[in-house]
Amino acid sequence: MNHVVLIGRLARDPELRYTPKGVPVATFTLAVDRQYKTQTGEREADFVPIVVWKKSAENCANYLGKGRLCAVEGRLQVRSYETKDGERRWITEVVASSVQFLDWAKDGTRGQPETAAEDVGDINLDDLPF
Numbered sequence: 715m716n717h718v719v720l721i722g723r724l725a726r727d728p729e730l731r732y733t734p735k736g737v738p739v740a741t742f743t744l745a746v747d748r749q750y751k752t753q754t755g756e757r758e759a760d761f762v763p764i765v766v767w768k769k770s771a772e773n774c775a776n777y778l779g780k781g782r783l784c785a786v787e788g789r790l791q792v793r794s795y796e797t798k799d800g801e802r803r804w805i806t807e808v809v810a811s812s813v814q815f816l817d818w819a820k821d822g823t824r825g826q827p828e829t830a831a832e833d834v835g836d837i838n839l840d841d842l843p844f
Contacts, residue, residue: 716789718808721816722746724782725761730775740771742778744786744808763807765791774813783817786810 725743732738745759752758764786766774778784788810794802 717787718790719785719787720744720746720762720808721783721785722759722762724778724780724784727779728766728771728775730771738768738771738775740766740774742766742774744784763805764788764810764813765807766810766813770810770813777815778813782815785814785816787812787814 722744725745728740728742730738730740742764744762744764746762748758748760786808788808790806791809792804792806794804796802
């Protein structure tokens with residue numbers, strides 16, 4: 715089973731790009747506090763790279779920013795690539811299936827609540843009877 719759930723704050727603003735076929739993809743880093751404090755009483759955090767696709771990527775880029783609190787649900791992915799120097803590099807990241815915005819923006823607006831784009835499809839949520 716490969717299921718990841720994280721709650722943390724964005725360490726930087728999301729970066730939105732598009733694949734050659736026009737599919738939106740956003741990346742950001744989520745700072746997740748560790749449960750325990752160090753000997754000096756400080757909390758440490760893990761900085762986890764997050765990848766979000768399609769409509770969720772656009773929503774994250776439009777409504778999230780550095781310091782915002784969010785929950786990410788998805789799967790862990792490990793991949794490798796070769797640098798221009800011929801060196802093999804490995805990347806571990808979370809591919810998000812859902813991102814939930816958990817706090818208010820600095821301007822006092824909550825922003826667009828996020829759901830998994832694959833689950834909602836092209837349905838206009840305002841047209842639903844409930």
